[in-house]
Every structure is written in C-alpha cells, then in structure tokens.
Amino acid sequence: MKERKGASDEPIRMPITIEEGIDFSIIELMFFAYRDFTSDPDEILADYGFGRAHHRVVHFVNRLPGLTVAELLEVLQITKQSLARVLKQLIDTGHIVQVQGLRDRRQRELYPTAKGRNFLLMLARPQSRRIHAALEGESAAGRLSIERFLKGMVNPELRAQIDHLPGNMSGKDDGKQ
Amino acid sequence: MKERKGASDEPIRMPITIEEGIDFSIIELMFFAYRDFTSDPDEILADYGFGRAHHRVVHFVNRLPGLTVAELLEVLQITKQSLARVLKQLIDTGHIVQVQGLRDRRQRELYPTAKGRNFLLMLARPQSRRIHAALEGESAAGRLSIERFLKGMVNPELRAQIDHLPGNMSGKDDGKQ
DNA sequence: GAATTTATGTCAGCAGTGTTGACATAAATT
DNA sequence: AATTTATGTCAACACTGCTGACATAAATTC
Incomplete structure (x- = not known):
C-alpha cells in the first residue's frame, strides 16, 4: 500500500500541452x-x-x-x-x-x-495606444484576420449587435472569398 | 439663457466613432x-x-x-x-x-x-472549440497575426514569461522580416 | 549559535461588481 | 378598467480582488 492508494491524489509531474x-x-x-x-x-x-x-x-x-x-x-x-x-x-x-x-x-x-x-x-486613449502598438507592422490582411478572430470568439447570436455599432465596416465576417 | 447654461450637461447626440x-x-x-x-x-x-x-x-x-x-x-x-x-x-x-x-x-x-x-x-474543451471555430479558414499567416496581436497586447515585461510556458513556439514575437 | 530574512499560511475587514427576489410607479396597451 | 411594460429601488448574497497584521518554519547571514 504505497503506490496503490485508491484515491488518485498523486501529483502529476508532466505539464499539460496539446492534450486532446x-x-x-x-x-x-x-x-x-x-x-x-x-x-x-x-x-x-x-x-x-x-x-x-x-x-x-x-x-x-x-x-x-x-x-x-x-x-x-x-x-x-x-x-x-x-x-x-x-x-x-x-x-x-x-x-x-x-x-x-x-x-x-x-x-x-x-x-x-x-x-x-x-x-x-x-479611458480609451491608453487602450488605443496599446492596440496600435500591437498592430504595428501588421498588413491589412493581418488586421482583418485579427478582427475576424475576435468577432469569431463572440457568440453568434450577438454578432449582429456588433455590426450595428457605429464605424464598424460591418458584415465583413464572412470573408469567404 | 437657453443654449448657454454654464454647465455643459447638455446631452451629446452624436455617436463617438474614430475620434482622435x-x-x-x-x-x-x-x-x-x-x-x-x-x-x-x-x-x-x-x-x-x-x-x-x-x-x-x-x-x-x-x-x-x-x-x-x-x-x-x-x-x-x-x-x-x-x-x-x-x-x-x-x-x-x-x-x-x-x-x-x-x-x-x-x-x-x-x-x-x-x-x-x-x-x-x-473547462478548456469548450474554449478550445470556440477558438478552433474562430480560427477556421484562417491561413497560417493569419493565425500568426492573431497570436502576435494577442502577445502584443501584453505588457512587454511579461512577454518573456509567456515564452517560457510549454508548447509555445516562443520567441516568435519579433517577426520583423 | 543567534539574528535576520524568506516562503508560506491565516485572520479580519473592505471594495467592486455580478446575482436573485420583491415591490413601487408611471406610462402604454389591451 | 385591467394589464403589461420600462424603470427604479430595497435587501441580501457570492466571488474575487485588495490591505494590514501576525505566526511559523526553514534558510541565510552575521
């Protein structure tokens, strides 16, 4: 009764990586x-x-x-x-x-x-600075990928709501060429 | 004394868009x-x-x-x-x-x-499903843009920490060709 | 060896933001 | 006239952040 303890409260020493x-x-x-x-x-x-x-x-x-x-x-x-x-x-x-x-x-x-x-x-100024810095050097295509990704993370039902916000170049989610 | 009320508590009716x-x-x-x-x-x-x-x-x-x-x-x-x-x-x-x-x-x-x-x-499974869905159809370049953006949003001092996490294909932040 | 520093744990209390359920009022709708 | 809707408000609770204080054990320094 050293290895077999019934409960599996043994420490796992391997990092989880791409499991599943x-x-x-x-x-x-x-x-x-x-x-x-x-x-x-x-x-x-x-x-x-x-x-x-x-x-x-x-x-x-x-x-x-x-x-x-x-x-x-x-x-x-x-x-x-x-x-x-x-x-x-x-x-x-x-x-x-x-x-x-x-x-x-x-x-x-x-x-x-x-x-x-x-x-x-x-409030928005420092956030915008951070965003600009993170987008620096990105191509137009890269920027589109980023916006598409963020929008893709939102629940589908709510994406329409986002499109109706001002200045959104909206409807561009289906960029399926 | 109708337009000039001293205090500027007048409602602003224009949406804020790309201001500044x-x-x-x-x-x-x-x-x-x-x-x-x-x-x-x-x-x-x-x-x-x-x-x-x-x-x-x-x-x-x-x-x-x-x-x-x-x-x-x-x-x-x-x-x-x-x-x-x-x-x-x-x-x-x-x-x-x-x-x-x-x-x-x-x-x-x-x-x-x-x-x-x-x-x-x-806990991670539904998040991963959401991520896969949001990345669906993205090219390898698009995925790199997305990861670069997210990493670029992190405070610079902490980016090194991220690189040391397992399975990270790290150091790829300076994609300056 | 004694004193100090370090890693951790714990207690008490507070703030911000989310929740639910109940109830009140005024205005619109039936 | 009765009901529904939009809003406001009260009370209570949960989760997760915070600060400051204090305790213990182990490592380090003098």
Missing part, C-alpha cells in the same frame, strides 16, 4: 492580453472612484447615444441592479444624462455630456 | 470576445461551486506543474490572500496537491492530481 488538441497557448494569451488591456483604464477609473463597469457604461452610451436602459442591459448582458448602481453614479457625477423618451415617455434615453465624452476619451 | 483615431471597434470587440470566451467555463465552474479564479489556478498548475506559491502569485499577479482562498478549496477538493520542496523545504510545489487535470480539460 486543446490550445492552451491561446487560452492563456487571451487571459494575459485582456488583463493588461484593461489595466490602463482601471488605474484611471480608480482615481475617480469608479470601476470597470463604469467604463463599459460610458463606452456604450458614447457609442450609442440615446439608447434606453433596457437596450443598455441587453448590450452589457447584466441585470438591472448591477447597472443601476453604476449608472446612478455616472448621472450624479454629470457624465451621463437621462432624457425622457419622446414616443414612449417611460423610457429614459441615455446620453453622454461633454464631461462624459471626455472621460471616455481619457 | 481611437479604435473603439477593437476595444469593444475585446470586451465581447473575452466575455463570451469565459462564459463557457464559468457555467461549468458554477456547477462545482467554483469561480473564474479557480480556473486560472488549475490552468497554471497544470501548465507548470511543481511551481511554487510565490511563482504562481507572480504569474497571476494577485495577492497572497486572493490566491489562498481558491487554492485552499482546490487542495481540499483534491484537484491540487502540495509537495514540500526538496532544495528549499519552505516551498510548496503545486501539482495537479488526475482529478485536477481532468477538471482543467473539462
């Missing part, structure tokens, strides 16, 4: 890339007493001005309560304003103020 | 891609009472068996206490074992058990 054809490299690259990608705005946000959730709200309100609360929940895929906290803070601090809907007066259309627009630019 | 050359498209693609990329394992983890942090620990212990607690903290860039909670649970549930270091008996080398290895495979 799994892309561990890309899995961890996604982790590292996203972590560092969000680290720049996170630092700025912390100075303002905000978090990553505030960035997302400011981002989409600037991208889709006039969207309603329900639409924002749909894009972010979070619950009403999760949004309520951060949205309230952004309204109280004058980054976002609510405008009663014209057709439907129950709706609250969300718009950025000048302050909210500038805030998003401050 | 900022890549809002890629910024939001990163958000959507990462969110959906993590959603598959998150669901599985929830069934086991675990969270995303457990996945990360199981991942790197399988990738770098025998790494010490300090090394794991270095890779994950979190604090001891953040790790302690999840690591304890993974040890208690028999996914990971600690082995006292040979050279330095203060060190705890971390190894996956068979259970821990199988658990990682279960």
Whole structure:
C-alpha cells in the first residue's frame, strides 16, 4: 500500500500541452492580453472612484447615444441592479444624462455630456495606444484576420449587435472569398 | 439663457466613432470576445461551486506543474490572500496537491492530481472549440497575426514569461522580416 | 549559535461588481 | 378598467480582488 492508494491524489509531474488538441497557448494569451488591456483604464477609473463597469457604461452610451436602459442591459448582458448602481453614479457625477423618451415617455434615453465624452476619451486613449502598438507592422490582411478572430470568439447570436455599432465596416465576417 | 447654461450637461447626440483615431471597434470587440470566451467555463465552474479564479489556478498548475506559491502569485499577479482562498478549496477538493520542496523545504510545489487535470480539460474543451471555430479558414499567416496581436497586447515585461510556458513556439514575437 | 530574512499560511475587514427576489410607479396597451 | 411594460429601488448574497497584521518554519547571514 504505497503506490496503490485508491484515491488518485498523486501529483502529476508532466505539464499539460496539446492534450486532446486543446490550445492552451491561446487560452492563456487571451487571459494575459485582456488583463493588461484593461489595466490602463482601471488605474484611471480608480482615481475617480469608479470601476470597470463604469467604463463599459460610458463606452456604450458614447457609442450609442440615446439608447434606453433596457437596450443598455441587453448590450452589457447584466441585470438591472448591477447597472443601476453604476449608472446612478455616472448621472450624479454629470457624465451621463437621462432624457425622457419622446414616443414612449417611460423610457429614459441615455446620453453622454461633454464631461462624459471626455472621460471616455481619457479611458480609451491608453487602450488605443496599446492596440496600435500591437498592430504595428501588421498588413491589412493581418488586421482583418485579427478582427475576424475576435468577432469569431463572440457568440453568434450577438454578432449582429456588433455590426450595428457605429464605424464598424460591418458584415465583413464572412470573408469567404 | 437657453443654449448657454454654464454647465455643459447638455446631452451629446452624436455617436463617438474614430475620434482622435481611437479604435473603439477593437476595444469593444475585446470586451465581447473575452466575455463570451469565459462564459463557457464559468457555467461549468458554477456547477462545482467554483469561480473564474479557480480556473486560472488549475490552468497554471497544470501548465507548470511543481511551481511554487510565490511563482504562481507572480504569474497571476494577485495577492497572497486572493490566491489562498481558491487554492485552499482546490487542495481540499483534491484537484491540487502540495509537495514540500526538496532544495528549499519552505516551498510548496503545486501539482495537479488526475482529478485536477481532468477538471482543467473539462473547462478548456469548450474554449478550445470556440477558438478552433474562430480560427477556421484562417491561413497560417493569419493565425500568426492573431497570436502576435494577442502577445502584443501584453505588457512587454511579461512577454518573456509567456515564452517560457510549454508548447509555445516562443520567441516568435519579433517577426520583423 | 543567534539574528535576520524568506516562503508560506491565516485572520479580519473592505471594495467592486455580478446575482436573485420583491415591490413601487408611471406610462402604454389591451 | 385591467394589464403589461420600462424603470427604479430595497435587501441580501457570492466571488474575487485588495490591505494590514501576525505566526511559523526553514534558510541565510552575521
């Protein structure tokens, strides 16, 4: 009763690599890339007493001005309560304003103020610098591959949503020549 | 006193697009891609009472068996206490074992058990499927562009760390022909 | 050999962001 | 008039990050 212990709690000393054809490299690259990608705005946000959730709200309100609360929940895929906290803070601090809907007066259309627009630019600038650096030297074809990949990682049902965001050169997912 | 209100809390109705050359498209693609990329394992983890942090620990212990607690903290860039909670649970549930270091008996080398290895495979399988789908139809050059991009998003100081992970075809970051 | 440093573990408390369920109001729809 | 819809709010909880403090054992230094 030394080797045979019944339970298989023996340490495995071999690294896992391409077991079953799994892309561990890309899995961890996604982790590292996203972590560092969000680290720049996170630092700025912390100075303002905000978090990553505030960035997302400011981002989409600037991208889709006039969207309603329900639409924002749909894009972010979070619950009403999760949004309520951060949205309230952004309204109280004058980054976002609510405008009663014209057709439907129950709706609250969300718009950025000048302050909210500038805030998003401050947050997005370091991310954009990082992206430019990562794309430096890439050919047009390479850039297309990268965008196609990122879009391919998104759940198919939601890709249409992405195509409807402004300035997206959309519909280019089916680059099957 | 209608247009001039002093405070600039007027709603801005224009979407932000390529303002100052900022890549809002890629910024939001990163958000959507990462969110959906993590959603598959998150669901599985929830069934086991675990969270995303457990996945990360199981991942790197399988990738770098025998790494010490300090090394794991270095890779994950979190604090001891953040790790302690999840690591304890993974040890208690028999996914990971600690082995006292040979050279330095203060060190705890971390190894996956068979259970821990199988658990990682279960978590990684749907992610790998998603990655394969997103890479489908990509040329070898396109795949290189994608990996180069993800690596380029990581803070330069940490890229060396990535190269030392197993099965990485590393050092290929400087593809300057 | 004694003092210090290092690797790890643990306790207590806090913050940010996600969750659920319940309930309230006003406006639109039936 | 009754119901549904869009929004807001309250309470409570989970996960994962953080800080600061303190304890132990082993290695290192003086």
